Amino acid sequence: MEPLAENRWTKLIALLEPFHEQAVATSRRLCRSSAEGDDLYQETVLRAYEKLHTLREESRFRSWFYATLLNRHRTRMRRSFWRRLLPWEQAFPNGAEPADRNSGDRAEEIMRARRVARALATLPAVQREAVVLFEIECLSIESVASLQGASIPAVKSRLARGRSKLRSWYERHGDVPGVNAARGGSTPGARPARAIDTGMMHESLAIPVKESSHG
Amino acid sequence: MANLHSSAPGEESTPDLTNDLRALRDESARDPLSLAQHVVTIRTRRLQAAQARRAGFMVIKESVKSRPWLASGVAVVVLAVAMLIIPISYTRTTGQQVALKLVGLSDSQLRAVAAQLKALLHSDHVALLTMSESGAPSYVLETFVPSASGLNAAMIAQAFAKSLSDRGYPATAVTTPVRERVSGSVYAYAKDLVIQVSTDGKTSAQIEAEIRQRLAEAGITDAQVSVTDEGGGRKVKLSVQRTAQAGQPQPPESNISLQLTKDGKPITGPGLMVEIKRTHTASGMTLTLDVTQAGKTTTIDVPHADTMTDAQIKAEVEARLRQAGIDARVSVTNGQIGIESNH
Secondary structure, three states: OOHHHHHHHHHHHHHHHHHHHHHHHHHHHHOOOHHHHHHHHHHHHHHHHHHHHHOOOHHHHHHHHHHHHHHHHHHHHHHOHHHHHOOHHHHOOOOOOOOEOOOHHHHHHHHHHHHHHHHHHOOOHHHHHHHHHHHHOOOOHHHHHHHHOOOHHHHHHHHHHHHHHHHHHHHHHOOOHHHHOOOOOOOOOOOOOOOOOOOEOOOOOOOOOOOOOOO | OOOOOOOOOOOOOOHHHHHHHHHHHHHHOOOOOOHHHHHHHHHHHHHHHHHHHHOOOOOOOOOOOOOOOOOOOOOEEEEOOOOOOOEEEEEEEEEEEEEEEEEOOOHHHHHHHHHHHHHHHOOOOOEEEEEEEOOEEEEEEEEEEEHHHOOOHHHHHHHHHHHHHHOOOOEEEEEEEEEEEEEEEHHHHHHHOEEEEEOOOOOHHHHHHHHHHHHHHOOOOOOEEEEEEEOOEEEEEEEEOOEEEOOOOOOOOOOOEEEEEEOOEEOOOOOEEEEEEEEEEOOEEEEEEEEEEOOEEEEEEEOOHHHOOHHHHHHHHHHHHHHOOOOEEEEEEOOEEEEEEOO
16 A cells, blocks of 8 residues: 555544544444444545545544544435335344343343334434434534534424434334344344354453464 | 433433433444454455456447458447346345354353454354364354445455464354345346347348347347448447436446457457446536556546536546546537547
8 A cells, every 4th residue: 555545544543543432333323233333434434534635623533523424324324215115124124133141131232222223213314313412422412513514403403303203103113023032033034043052142252362462 | 421311402201212222322332343443344345346446347348340341440338227127036146154163162262253253244143053073062153244245254254264263263264155046126137247249240230239139138228329330340339328316326336248249259459448427416516437448447537527518528538538548539519428449
């Protein structure tokens, strides 16, 4: 890679590192799944890399990056228009986590998260952003307005409408079938799992290494 | 971690909704890939996209040359396929089945490896198979990576297996393409279509009719086809225009190729391959041309082309082609671009 391009990556990584994990989390909250959220985040990072020369003040990088994230999110929403025509089951497949001895609370948390992710997916992009940024990221109305490039009354309206739609969704769907799919079953259309259930799948452990050095 | 905002100003929340939002906050913050891992993935995808583009991701191959009865002029072909909605049934690769074989790992280590594999491949789930070989237990972690993910599953799995082996955990990865019979648009099917037309003993009109028919069989009914006799030779032109709106679903790239043959052999020559895209955004229309001639490729972007005159567009494209060392003449009429080789 050319030296200039490599320098640009180095600079971008240095600017992004302080809030990388938070930005990943925000991306995931805007999307229907962690995988989709990671895709959105990578698109945003790539866009930031391509447009880094337009950043005037490095002190404003964070808000600049988040604004880019929201733009990419809206672009992806427009691109995925046709997915809305899919039957519900195809658009929101019930992904079953492999059985886990310690399912309990964790499984319920996962299903809660998926349920609200499904509900958020039914909102227009700007309402979804407003709800995620205000309710989950705990930004102020003024901060949300600044990131969305909208007025404060507009953000308040988006929040009100978004919450109203979410409440309606919960009233209509209530206890959706997918919420209780944590303990087995298969994902419609997914590859059949030929696994022997050892109850060993759990996502939270970091991989141990025999040696202390890393590549 | 800060508490959620309990409600928007003046609004009330349902307990389920509040708890679910809290769960989403916590779950979405779990196990993020490191920034370095994200950057590696981005750079890999970027490189793959650039390679696919250079390989002629969307190609119309045109050649009339080096036969006494063929003209030295080479037709310029621009092919873009409009989205079609006629469903047909065909077979295609839907994804990759990845199997990672491991030996000598404990339960906790297997969990950790499965979690990392799942994260690297963005899989929905990972299945575990336990086997016994010569009395010793071995394990296979299996997962499915859809083609739509855009990931090079084989490369990632191999790299992961190598990193495990280097750290003292013997591992091998096997990736198998999964092919299924699916229904899709004719456009999707046409992605791998090669149209071969023999010129033996045929007039220009017959060749033109045959090209039209073969395209129609592939579902492309709005192509502009012209085969004419000029200067003792033959000139072939084929064009299908497409226009994309930024932010709208982009028609996927296709690999439709037109190949003319004589005596069973492809006719080749210093052809010119051109791909033209017009992308409309709120700030205007950007014209993008990918031009390849005799191994030289250049991409020409003309932003705000909708505000330029035909003469301005022609001058800009000609200048860029000269810079790239491509010998061609450009014509622009009412925004429609024609590029022909000077050979």
